[in-house]
Amino acid sequence: MASRKATQPIHEFPLIRQLQRRYERRSPLVRKGIGDDAAVVSIPAGDWAVLTTDLLTEGIHFDLRTTTPMSIGHRAAMANLSDVAAMGATPRFLLVSLAIPPTLRADDIHALYRGLMSACGQHQVHLIGGDTSASRQGLFLSLTLFGTTPKNRVLFRSGARSGDGIYVTGTLGDSLAGLRLLTNRRPSQQGTALKKKARDFLIDRHRHPTARVQEGLWLNRTQLATAAIDLSDGLSGDLRHVCEESQVGADIALATLPISPACRAYADAHKIDPATLALAGGEDYELLFTVAADDEQKLERQARSRGFLVTKIGRIRPRRFGLQSLASDGTRTPLPITSYRHFTSRMKHSG
Ligand SMILES: Nc1ncnc2c1ncn2[C@@H]1O[C@H](COP(=O)(O)OP(=O)(O)OP(=O)(O)O)[C@@H](O)[C@H]1O
Ligand SMILES: Cc1ncc(C[n+]2csc(CCOP(=O)(O)O)c2C)c(N)n1
Ligand SMILES: [Mg+2]
Missing domain, CATH: 3.90.650.10 (PurM-like C-terminal domain)
Structure with a gap:
């Protein structure tokens, strides 16, 4: 359901800048988001950090012939949000890593981000960085979500x-x-x-x-x-x-x-x-x-x-x-x- 024709080649840094322009939001807790070697955040004093990561692999977690890039983004976000929810924590910051095959166009990646960020927007989660690579075969999407909870308050x-x-x-x-x-x-x-x-x-x-x-x-x-x-x-x-x-x-x-x-x-x-x-x-x-x-x-x-x-x-x-x-x-x-x-x-x- 994604276009399999490479009609619109992807350029790494312009793509990242576009994603930053579209999806980065200001937050008093984000000291540095996209644009440096690492993101820097402050968390409320006394809180515990709750960290989870999930990898979605083409052919295992989704099939591009039967789903859309937007749904893949949405499901990836929900898989991570769900892990933070299971700990009883508040989801806050998101890192997104992508390995993009030559068959996908920039439009597909933007659709994937629309799905991702609309799911995150429901919970005021901030995109603070990620990593982008080419893939010889298949789309890989890995999300890391950082949440917080008052210390000693967590569901194990x-x-x-x-x-x-x-x-x-x-x-x-x-x-x-x-x-x-x-x-x-x-x-x-x-x-x-x-x-x-x-x-x-x-x-x-x-x-x-x-x-x-x-x-x-x-x-x-x-x-x-x-x-x-x-x-x-x-x-x-x-x-x-x-x-x-x-x-x-x-x-x-x-x-x-x-x-x-x-x-x-x-x-x-x-x-x-x-x-x-x-x-x-x-x-x-x-x-x-x-x-x-x-x-x-x-x-x-x-x-x-x-x-x-x-x-x-x-x-x-x-x-x-x-x-x-x-x-x-x-x-x-x-x-x-x-x-x-x-x-x-x-x-x-x-x-
Ligand atoms: N490759 C790995 N290296 C280190 N720890 C891992 C690895 N894979 C999983 N874990 C850890 O194992 C535990 C269970 O992971 P698992 O992925 O089964 O979690 P889950 O919430 O049941 O499933 P998922 O979030 O993938 O839907 C977690 O603490 C996770 O961090
Ligand atoms: C094309 C296609 N085939 C099969 C499935 C079913 N599936 C894949 S991974 C998984 C468990 C959760 O994964 P994880 O433990 O990695 O979070 C399930 C139920 C799918 N979604 N798409
Ligand atoms: Mg889980």
């Missing part, structure tokens, strides 16, 4: 305790269903039973995910969450990280997983259980968090009054029980790992 993966309720924001499985709609090469098998509105919704959830920054800040500020993680690889794998770091087990009640009407319609049309999409689906960028049993009512009340969608999906158990799925009739079975794994699961997810 390691704080879950036996008895805590397990919650997620939003709905699960939409992004994977959207990706499958985009990449399935046999449209005759998928289009008929699914209304255009549902199809558009799922594709949009894949192309334009929303990082739950406000929710993360709320959970941290109120100290209602004992642990948190963002769902980038898929529930079945990401929950496992929380359990390993917290040295606990978990029950997940499959019937309670929040599934959007569109994802349910997709699952019906394909005769699959929507829970399999929710467990496997990566890139939803929802938050999974745990809450002490005594705080659950308070959490649910506050979520309602703030307009945040949160759903209880299970409970933390002692480590010896491992991770189990709990059926409506009370039977338990081990929760299989079906989430995205680099080096093994690419075809399964895109096919």
Whole structure:
């Protein structure tokens, strides 16, 4: 969907100057942004810095035949914002590194930045620098996001305790269903039973995910969450990280997983259980968090009054029980790992 013709060659320094003119904003915290050997920022006294980086690789994280440069920029920003959100921190400064193949034009890079910066603009994140290189083959995009949080105030993966309720924001499985709609090469098998509105919704959830920054800040500020993680690889794998770091087990009640009407319609049309999409689906960028049993009512009340969608999906158990799925009739079975794994699961997810 990007132009594959090199009609408008890229010149490194004019491109950087244009990006600086368009996207650099003044901030009292930015002492030096784009233009020196490194950026210099000051952070509020006593705050802790929260740092994350994410790499997006053509063919692995996106396919230029089925997506747009603007969506790639948006998703890259949201992937990083989501990690800062999962720590309960405020995102502040962004570094962007690009390796650009000869097939892309300057216009494509500007579209990518429009997607990036519109996502960052929602959270007052400042672009402070980056790096630009040519690539012989494929587009690579690496973002580093710098956030802050008051000292000692942070949501770790390691704080879950036996008895805590397990919650997620939003709905699960939409992004994977959207990706499958985009990449399935046999449209005759998928289009008929699914209304255009549902199809558009799922594709949009894949192309334009929303990082739950406000929710993360709320959970941290109120100290209602004992642990948190963002769902980038898929529930079945990401929950496992929380359990390993917290040295606990978990029950997940499959019937309670929040599934959007569109994802349910997709699952019906394909005769699959929507829970399999929710467990496997990566890139939803929802938050999974745990809450002490005594705080659950308070959490649910506050979520309602703030307009945040949160759903209880299970409970933390002692480590010896491992991770189990709990059926409506009370039977338990081990929760299989079906989430995205680099080096093994690419075809399964895109096919
Ligand atoms: N190549 C690496 N070198 C050093 N540390 C790494 C490397 N890759 C990952 N890590 C660290 O491992 C931990 C888990 O990383 P991972 O990328 O799985 O995070 P994630 O939030 O689950 O996924 P993602 O942000 O990529 O969607 C993080 O602390 C990360 O900084
Ligand atoms: C073309 C194409 N094929 C497959 C996928 C699915 N996918 C790729 S990486 C990933 C997990 C998150 O990555 P990371 O852990 O690196 O943040 C997922 C779910 C996609 N988005 N595009
Ligand atoms: Mg993460």
